[in-house]
Amino acid sequence: MVGGGRIPITREITEILDIPVIGRGRINDPILAEKVVADGSVDLVGLARAIIADPDFPRKMQEGRRGDIRKCIGCDVGCADRLFAQRKIRCAVNFDYGREDEAWAGLMSTKDPKDIAVIGGGPAGMESARGLAYRGHNVTLYEKSDSLGGLVLTASAIPYLNTRDLRNALPWQKQELDRAGVTVIMNKEISPEDVETMNVDAVILATDSEPAYPAIPGVQLPNVVHVYDYINKQGALGKKVVVIGGAEGAEAAVSIAREGHAVTVIEENLEAGAADYIYPIRRSELQEYLGDEKVEVLLNTSAVRMEDDGVAVTDSQGDEKTIEADTVVIAYARKSNGNALVEALRKKGIPNYSIGDCNELLWCQSRDILPTKTKLSGSVEVKLLVINGRVK
Ligand SMILES: Cc1cc2nc3c(=O)[nH]c(=O)nc-3n(C[C@H](O)[C@H](O)[C@H](O)COP(=O)(O)OP(=O)(O)OC[C@H]3O[C@@H](n4cnc5c(N)ncnc54)[C@H](O)[C@@H]3O)c2cc1C
Ligand SMILES: Cc1cc2nc3c(=O)[nH]c(=O)nc-3n(C[C@H](O)[C@H](O)[C@H](O)COP(=O)(O)O)c2cc1C
Ligand code: SF4
Structure with a gap:
């Protein structure tokens, strides 16, 4: 669901009701919030995650400080993911959130600047x-x-x-x-x-x-590119594309298929889209997209060799076959x-x-969420707020 994705449905309701209608759903941008009210799609905007990311969102809008709003990134990992897991809610971009009953009192001034x-x-x-x-x-x-x-x-x-x-x-x-x-x-x-x-x-x-590459023969062949090259639009892909790595590669595979290529994903594990940062709701949506775009997903399958016109793979039984490919996209974990x-x-x-x-690939929305308070050793005492990682 992209920003305001449910608003067209809400608009139909607004049009037939004569009571105020509140619309919501990933309205995490103040310009979008103003627009959906101004164009009559909704009477009021409801903000849930946007408020978790920045509790002062409405106040900042009232004060004309749109640019000061810390926007929600729609990851769900700090809020909805933890809610369903019956854990305390956190936020990937707002360290203070949900710590009211903890010793954390915000960033304290140091007495010993370094x-x-x-x-x-x-x-x-x-x-x-x-x-x-x-x-x-x-x-x-x-x-x-x-x-x-x-x-x-x-x-x-x-x-x-x-x-x-x-x-x-x-x-x-x-x-x-x-x-x-x-x-x-x-x-x-x-x-x-x-x-x-x-x-x-x-x-x-x-x-x-x-970027990590599989340690198999043929990775240097000219028909092999990295997923970053695809995203950054460096070079063209052929008609048949094999994506190696169905965790970080699943999103790119959908995108490549939407461009009209025939795409096969090779994944060693039992699920596609299982990168740590792809939260279960987003993951099942992604798996649906793979189906919609007719991407062939070969799970429990390993690439063993790149060839000029394809990729040799083995399945869980050890049986080998070759998947035809004009281009091979490497999307191995970094x-x-x-x-x-x-x-x-x-x-x-x-x-x-x-x-x-x-240090560690923990993602912005790592499970135990980011910001870490710690003491740096020696005389340098700081509390660190660290998106995406822990301090060793
Ligand atoms: C396809 C893809 C999709 C992803 N999707 C998500 C997602 O949905 N959610 C999520 O949380 N994460 C996602 N990630 C992962 C996320 O992008 C990274 O975890 C995050 O960017 C890591 O942040 P970082 O600051 O540690 O490192 P980086 O973002 O890698 O930043 C490091 C910076 O250091 C600079 N640098 C390096 N060496 C030096 C040096 N010697 N001197 C000066 N500067 C230097 C680099 O230029 C770079 O700007 C995705 C990654 C990929 C590849
Ligand atoms: C942490 C969290 C708790 C929620 N709790 C409820 C709830 O108790 N009842 C409910 O109807 N919706 C609940 N929601 C859904 C929100 O009200 C809202 O409809 C949804 O998050 C989409 O809006 P948003 O994009 O502004 O977050 C919750 C959402 C989050 C993130
Ligand atoms: S955890 Fe992610 S989705 Fe939830 S409020 Fe924070 S930034 Fe938004």
Whole structure:
């Protein structure tokens, strides 16, 4: 369901009733909220998750501060997922939510401000930089590319599947960096050599993960591309496409099929779409889309060899067959990058903490939800708010 997806149905009800009608369903954008009232689709807007993500959503609208609203990313993992599991509700983008009865009293000012470098401007780096700066630390964030947002920029850009709500987190995060007084240095890749001249009290490593490839013959063939290449529209796909990896690859498979390709998904496990970040409701919706788009899903099946015109696979019985393919898309799970910077920081004696995908692939909406309060060792005491990860 995309933003306001149920509003057309609600409009039909509004039109026949002469009592006020409240419409709801993923209205997580103030412009959309205004539009559905203005065009007569609903009389009132009901917000549930949008309020969990930012309890001041309506107040900020009233005060003309639309840009200050922290928008819900529609993940469900912190709220609905935990609700059904009868767990305390949390929110992927609002650490404070649901902690009223806990010792957590929000970000506290530090009595001992430190110089801290955050390396990596993805969601994990931005959130930790924000939290640290609000506490009063002097924070510099380094990002090697020319944009903040990291892999979310790719994850939210699947061509024919709407995952754009994921990107909702980014404008607020960027704005808060500025407001919190973080110095942001773009287009600067921090190398082990840079570490030698670094003069800071602590470093937060929030660098990225690496794409993983299956260790099988033929992965270097020219008809083999990575799912990032597909999402980022680098190169054309052939008529018959095999996607290897039905967890992170299922969303791309739907999108590729919607573009008119014949798609087969190879998945070693027993379910497609079972990436950690694809919550059960979203997962069953995705599985329906795979069916609707006539994607052939081969479960319990492993790719054993890439060939010029296909992929050799074995099923659970060990029987081998070849699936024809003009293009093979690799959507294997990513791997944490191990981080060459850790050794350099250790040598230099700078306390360092790896968070987010470079440490463990926990996703923005990790089960136990993100923000972690912790003490950094030594004299640097901070409470970290970390989207997408724990602090080691
Ligand atoms: C197809 C796809 C769909 C996904 N869908 C979802 C989803 O629905 N929900 C979800 O929660 N997650 C999803 N994810 C995963 C999500 O994108 C990542 O978990 C998240 O982006 C990790 O955040 P991060 O900040 O740890 O790392 P990244 O987002 O990888 O950011 C790391 C940043 O560090 C920078 N960097 C790296 N090295 C250096 C250096 N030496 N110096 C300076 N900068 C550096 C990089 O340029 C990058 O900007 C998806 C991923 C993929 C591939
Ligand atoms: C944590 C949580 C609890 C909810 N509890 C109820 C409930 O008790 N009764 C109900 O009718 N709807 C409940 N809902 C559904 C919401 O009222 C709302 O219809 C739905 O979340 C879609 O709107 P939204 O996109 O603004 O979240 C709940 C939703 C969430 C996320
Ligand atoms: S957990 Fe996700 S879906 Fe639920 S309110 Fe927070 S951002 Fe929105």
